[in-house]
Amino acid sequence: MSFNSILDGLSEDVKSQLFERLLEILFKSKNVDKADPTHITKFLHLAKEGFLKSSECLKTMLYIAVSMEKEETLSILSEKAEFSRLHDAILS
Amino acid sequence: MVKFGIEFVPRDAYWRIVYYTIESEKSGFDHVWITDHYNNRNVYVMLTLISNYTNSIKLGTGVTNPYVCNPVFTATAIASLAEVAPNRVVCGIGAGDYVTLSAIGLKFEKPLAYVKEAVEIIRTLTSGETVNLDGDVFKIRGARLNYKSPSKIPVYIGAQGPAMLRLAGEIGDGVLINASHPKDLKEAVARIREGVSKANRRVEDLDIAAYTSFSIAEEEAKAIEAAIPVVAFIVGGSPNVVLEKHGIDIEKAQAIKDALVQGKFGRAFKNVTSDMIEAFSIAGTPKQCIDKIEQVLETGVTQFVVGSPIGLDVIKSIRMIGEKIIPVF
Numbered sequence: 001m002s003f004n005s006i007l008d009g010l011s012e013d014v015k016s017q018l019f020e021r022l023l024e025i026l027f028k029s030k031n032v033d034k035a036d037p038t039h040i041t042k043f044l045h046l047a048k049e050g051f052l053k054s055s056e057c058l059k060t061m062l063y064i065a066v067s068m069e070k071e072e073t074l075s076i077l078s079e080k081a082e083f084s085r086l087h088d089a090i091l092s
Numbered sequence: 093m094v095k096f097g098i099e100f101v102p103r104d105a106y107w108r109i110v111y112y113t114i115e116s117e118k119s120g121f122d123h124v125w126i127t128d129h130y131n132n133r134n135v136y137v138m139l140t141l142i143s144n145y146t147n148s149i150k151l152g153t154g155v156t157n158p159y160v161c162n163p164v165f166t167a168t169a170i171a172s173l174a175e176v177a178p179n180r181v182v183c184g185i186g187a188g189d190y191v192t193l194s195a196i197g198l199k200f201e202k203p204l205a206y207v208k209e210a211v212e213i214i215r216t217l218t219s220g221e222t223v224n225l226d227g228d229v230f231k232i233r234g235a236r237l238n239y240k241s242p243s244k245i246p247v248y249i250g251a252q253g254p255a256m257l258r259l260a261g262e263i264g265d266g267v268l269i270n271a272s273h274p275k276d277l278k279e280a281v282a283r284i285r286e287g288v289s290k291a292n293r294r295v296e297d298l299d300i301a302a303y304t305s306f307s308i309a310e311e312e313a314k315a316i317e318a319a320i321p322v323v324a325f326i327v328g329g330s331p332n333v334v335l336e337k338h339g340i341d342i343e344k345a346q347a348i349k350d351a352l353v354q355g356k357f358g359r360a361f362k363n364v365t366s367d368m369i370e371a372f373s374i375a376g377t378p379k380q381c382i383d384k385i386e387q388v389l390e391t392g393v394t395q396f397v398v399g400s401p402i403g404l405d406v407i408k409s410i411r412m413i414g415e416k417i418i419p420v421f
Contacts (some may be wrong), residue, residue: 027407032105040107047114048145 003062006085008054014082019053020078022061029058039064066090094389094421097123097301097397098410099154102133106141109133113142115407117149119414124216125154125184125268125303128161130196136169143177151181154303154397155250155268158210159198166210167217173239174218181243184268185210186250191329204259211247211263218245226259231355239343248301254283261287266299268397270376273338274387276304281392301395302388307375308403308412316366318404319375324360326372328352338371378416385417396421 010018028034039060046057065073077087098116100109113124124142127137139151151173156166166183174181187203194200205228213230216223220240225232248266251257260267261284269280281300288295305326307319327335328349337343344363351360368377374384385396403409 005320023407027108027111032108035107044107044110044114044145047111088291 003057003059003086003089006089010082012053014080015055015058017054017080018058018083018086019061021079022058022065022073025065025069025072025076026061029072031068034067035064036067038064039067062086062090094393095122095301095395096413096418096421097121097125097150097152097395098195098402099125099127099397099399101127101129101400102135102138103131105131106138109138110142110145110404111257111276113149113409114145115168115410116414119282119410120418121149121398121410121414123150123152123182123395123397124235128153128156130160136173139173139181140176143173143179143180148180151177152248153182153184155184155186155188156246157186157193158206159188159193159200160196163210163213163230164217164223164232167214170214170245171218171237171239173317174243174245175239181241182246182266183214183247184248184250185214186268187256189329197226202229205254207249207256208259208263211249214245214247246299248299250303251280251284258287258290259281261289261293261295262291263299264285264298266301266395268303269393270303272302272304272306272388273371274384274391277388277391277393285392295392299395300393301397302391302393303397304388304399305373305375306381306398307373307401308378308381308409308417309405310377310412311374312376312380314404315375315377315380316369318401319369319373320361320364321357322401323368323372324348324352324364325356327364327368328360330372333416338367340368340371341365344368378412381417382420385421386387389421 044058051057074087077083098121100112102109116124121408126135126138135153143151170183188205190200200280209227209230213223217237218241222234222236223232246265249260250268251260252270257280267284269277271277285295305316305322309315327345332342335342347363348360374381
């Protein structure tokens with residue numbers, strides 16, 4: 001199952017929680033050099049347009065978070081049952 | 093109506109600074125000020141990128157200086173930026189500081205002449221005119237840009253000492269006062285007014301900004317924790333006359349200076365006292381910050397700039413200011 005279809009199935013509240021957790025990883029990690037500039041450009045564009053909590057933005061943030069802090073990202077995705085399919089999708 | 097500005101230091105990754113600014117614009121800030129130091133990411137690259145991801149926030153150098161960057165280059169950089177983001181660009185310029193300049197072999201001399209002549213050069217070039225200046229420090233003959241800024245670029249002068257504050261009152265479109273305490277700001281505004289009178293201008297025509305060291309959190313202790321390193325460096329760079337004015341223990345301040353020189357930052361930070369925090373920052377809960385901002389605005393300041401550190405968590409702090417501070421004013 002693709003990230004998009006999993007994310008589309010999440011409630012707005014769960015998406016909001018996921019967004020805040022991913023934001024923490026993106027802005028607290030020391031591995032800024034591991035972030036893909038293409039994904040960063042997409043993230044900033046979606047932020048500007050006000051689509052921060054859209055499935056597309058969350059997917060982009062997941063890509064960035066995994067590249068910067070894979071273990072921590074997986075750990076966060078293990079915290080809630082609603083995130084578990086994302087956890088499995090990353091590992092598959 | 094008071095304006096709110098926010099300062100970012102591009103020592104952090106470029107995309108984080110851009111994102112902070114997107115959050116700031118959405119939170120109601122009017123100005124973003126990006127610092128200009130040779131050892132951080134380039135201010136014009138940052139501002140250009142920020143302009144692409146924001147819609148209305150004013151974009152300022154906070155501040156560039158005419159020792160490191162020749163004003164002819166500043167003029168072409170800032171006019172180019174204005175072409176990208178018309179009516180949104182302001183040029184903050186100041187003399188810089190002795191420590192940074194000496195590290196790259198530059199002498200901190202004739203600061204008033206450097207700033208005054210640089211402002212003249214920048215204004216003339218960005219308006220499409222030719223510069224002929226036989227100044228004390230700059231000698232320019234027939235220099236002209238092949239284009240001009242599509243809009244007027246206001247020049248803000250970064251100032252702290254009395255002479256620079258007067259000069260800012262004489263020639264600036266705005267002033268960036270490097271201070272946080274109402275007592276310092278009140279004195280600074282008085283010096284600016286002297287300059288305004290000398291030039292037969294109206295003080296209402298100037299945007300007077302308090303460029304503060306600011307830290308906000310729901311718990312006062314966390315706000316102070318974030319402010320301590322910044323205050324240590326401010327104390328470390330302050331002459332005794334400034335410290336005495338605020339009743340700061342000179343021995344404790346000297347201990348901080350010594351520790352910073354030796355690179356022992358932990359020891360320096362441990363010596364920061366509550367009266368140092370009070371004198372050189374605005375740090376506290378939203379309610380405490382509102383009270384202090386009100387005192388700042390009573391001095392005649394028209395723009396309140398939230399400077400480093402902003403808070404332990406920058407994004408949460410920006411949102412907190414947008415939700416709990418800006419709407420109050």
